Amino acid sequence: MRVDIISIFPEYFAPLDVSLIGKARQRGLLDIRVHQLRDWTHDVHRKVDDTPYGGGPGMVMKPEPWSEAIDAVAGSGSVSGEGPPRLIVPTPSGRPFTQEVALEYAKEPWLLFAPARYEGIDSRVMAEYGSRLRLDEVSIGDYVLAGGEAAVLVMVEAVGRLLPGVLGNAGSVADDSFAPGTMAGLLEGPVYTKPPVWRGHEVPPILLSGNHGAIARWRRDEALRRTVAKRPELAARLDPQSLDKHDREVLDDASFRVPPEDMAN
Numbered sequence: 176m177r178v179d180i181i182s183i184f185p186e187y188f189a190p191l192d193v194s195l196i197g198k199a200r201q202r203g204l205l206d207i208r209v210h211q212l213r214d215w216t217h218d219v220h221r222k223v224d225d226t227p228y229g230g231g232p233g234m235v236m237k238p239e240p241w242s243e244a245i246d247a248v249a250g251s252g253s254v255s256g257e258g259p260p261r262l263i264v265p266t267p268s269g270r271p272f273t274q275e276v277a278l279e280y281a282k283e284p285w286l287l288f289a290p291a292r293y294e295g296i297d298s299r300v301m302a303e304y305g306s307r308l309r310l311d312e313v314s315i316g317d318y319v320l321a322g323g324e325a326a327v328l329v330m331v332e333a334v335g336r337l338l339p340g341v342l343g344n345a346g347s348v349a350d351d352s353f354a355p356g357t358m359a360g361l362l363e364g365p366v367y368t369k370p371p372v373w374r375g376h377e378v379p380p381i382l383l384s385g386n387h388g389a390i391a392r393w394r395r396d397e398a399l400r401r402t403v404a405k406r407p408e409l410a411a412r413l414d415p416q417s418l419d420k421h422d423r424e425v426l427d428d429a430s431f432r433v434p435p436e437d438m439a440n
């Protein structure tokens with residue numbers, strides 16, 4: 176997969192040189208290219224921002240550097256004759272970035288990220304590229320960042336680990352809490368390694384039993400309990416067809432009830 180990133184802070188993406196993503200790049204599985212937005216300005220000050228029309232606080236990113244940068248990068252030769260990249264613009268008002276979206280992006284041959292700063296990019300850029308490329312405005316969560324760069328790091332890591340050959344253990348992707356599959360919609364249970372007793376805390380004996388059926392059942396019980404305790408809204412969305420008799424007993428024991436309709440709405 177090819178990934179281009181256009182930003183006024185290329186240094187922000189140094190973490191993509193290390194660990195899982197860094198290794199995937201070294202192995203040629205990921206081709207990440209970071210570009211300085213200011214390279215597409217033409218004034219001595221390399222100005223990328225201006226005051227907002229209509230007034231208000233902060234500054235807005237000018238459309239011209241973005242359009243020149245996106246045109247140059249998106250037109251810089253596709254991946255093995257494929258089409259143009261998918262354009263992804265992080266914004267607090269975007270479509271939620273979820274594991275489903277990560278799986279969708281992982282199928283693309285080419286992604287182009289456009290992380291902004293200040294109060295965001297002049298909206299005419301989105302109007303223009305929304306009709307020229309496949310454009311996604313996405314948010315990584317309901318909190319306010321100072322810019323889109325951290326969101327791009329999050330998305331590249333979430334997408335990168337899904338690419339074929341990037342994770343060592345092929346099973347780990349299918350088991351992800353939010354991924355479609357056997358553990359769909361459940362939080363992960365607790366994990367343990369050696370030593371068997373640490374500061375008086377024991378590893379649950381079932382995990383040392385060698386009884387793989389009983390271990391799988393125990394892990395599912397723990398996942399169900401944890402999901403009810405920490406994320407009841409996820410538990411409420413569990414497919415009833417995916418719950419066996421034992422699951423229902425565990426949920427009942429965790430005193431899980433489907434939340435009532437909110438009459439206030």
Ligand code: JEK
Nearest residue numbers: 265266291292314315316318319320321322323326
């Ligand atoms: C991209 C600039 C900073 C800060 C205006 C927005 C309601 C008005 C822009 N999940 C996420 N949170 N934040 C971002 C994100 C933030 C960004 C940019 C992404 C570019 N900023 C900024 C404030 C405002 N307020 C909240 C009141 C706009 C993001 C993602 N993805």
